[in-house]
Amino acid sequence: MKKIHITGLGLLGGSFALAAKRKFPELTITGWDISTQNLHEAHTLGMIDSSQELPDPDADLVILATPGDTLVGLLERTLENIGNETLVIDLGSTKENLCKALENHPKRAQYLAAHPIAGTEYSGPRAAFAELLDRKVMILCELEKTDLHLKEKAYELFDALNLKLRFMDPQEHDRHLAFVSHLSHISSFMLGKTVLQKMEDDKNIFDMAGSGFASTVRLAKSSPAMWAPILTENKDNILAALDGYISNLSEIREKVANGDASSIHADFQEINKIRDILDLEK
């Protein structure tokens, strides 16, 4: 592997660049970001060797790390402008619409749909760090549609970055992510909104916020440019997750209103099961 191009040099694209540079010191990384400030910062931070909108024809890999609503257009433009030995990988958080849009593309075999389960609540090149991807799960969809020889280039990079590969179809991916990622972000944003609204007539409301609040509201710091499109891209699954969540909240609201502590206790005890599941995941 000699040359990579990265479009979108924020948290994820920037972290890929830093980690790849560390593992392959001889690698040339070209890159692009729609924000000139990001592009300048990525240069300063040593993420890219040169800034250019399009990959060189001899690039081994092109990584697209831009918000979900830009990816279909960007993928089509990128596929038009690559050589025969280049593989294009997107890192978007939803996969079904993307795979469907690319289904009949003449260069479908030069595309790999990927999603690393890695991130923080911060964004932009300055939020990036080489360890972000280390030992994280990397989901790959519709692997069978990607050229066998080109896939090897992706594996070389992913293995070097210690990514743990998982395979699933795009529908399953989007359904799962709605529950274990997208819903968490919505619940966190709406929690932040609720307390900010309360602050309007109660200025000191945050004074007593402890680590529990910080933990649940952390994701409300996330980038709107990244997260707003995810909600509409994965609409049906997110509506199902949100409906379940709102219904559970309404149910416990009734129990609180009725002062039914013993039923709340039983609920919480049942939910505590999640301890074993989360500890198992570690």
Next chain:
Amino acid sequence: MKKIHITGLGLLGGSFALAAKRKFPELTITGWDISTQNLHEAHTLGMIDSSQELPDPDADLVILATPGDTLVGLLERTLENIGNETLVIDLGSTKENLCKALENHPKRAQYLAAHPIAGTEYSGPRAAFAELLDRKVMILCELEKTDLHLKEKAYELFDALNLKLRFMDPQEHDRHLAFVSHLSHISSFMLGKTVLQKMEDDKNIFDMAGSGFASTVRLAKSSPAMWAPILTENKDNILAALDGYISNLSEIREKVANGDASSIHADFQEINKIRDILDLEK
């Protein structure tokens, strides 16, 4: 300060014991827990010097660290059984009902209503650690009703433990905590419930859970014995917080259903304000 008695030797009571032992090596700590296992563990972990249900008459401080629904009865029983030089402190998470119940108690001056903003999602003596309280906020309510001389004993302990003291009335305390603590726990428990329900027909739902999910669902591991009573003790404030939260969730649900990404983006951007507020708090 020579002698402290602690009733309830879980996360909070146990951490108080460990921290007090560290700061005052000569201190005698007697203690009690309704669970014989907890009591045994507290002994083994060096939290208490002797186990006894009631404090000695010459105890300087009695700390009550039991679930909210036990505190009124325990406070009354404890106040009956102390000498004139003993101060009783409760660490409950709600304060309004408690202060009201003790309002006309003949020994009201020997009681101090306190709430340390410190905890983890774990419970029991084994979850306790001496640093839990270090530099945490300690809220004190109705300070003016506590005997001046006895208060000095509490200050001696609190200062030694690096607690940052704050003063507010019990109504304000409960209103604030509903939004910045209790709502977080409910949102987390219900998030856990929603994903557990989904797991019933989708066994691998947790496979792709990342750090964002872990962060938002962490509090769903919390103790039901502690949290169920808080929800009913602070009913009115929690209903207000929950109603605001459910209404915000329903509103964004409509925006998702309508595919209104730009309005979701505007919302998220507004909520991002919480970055500055939370970073300020640090």
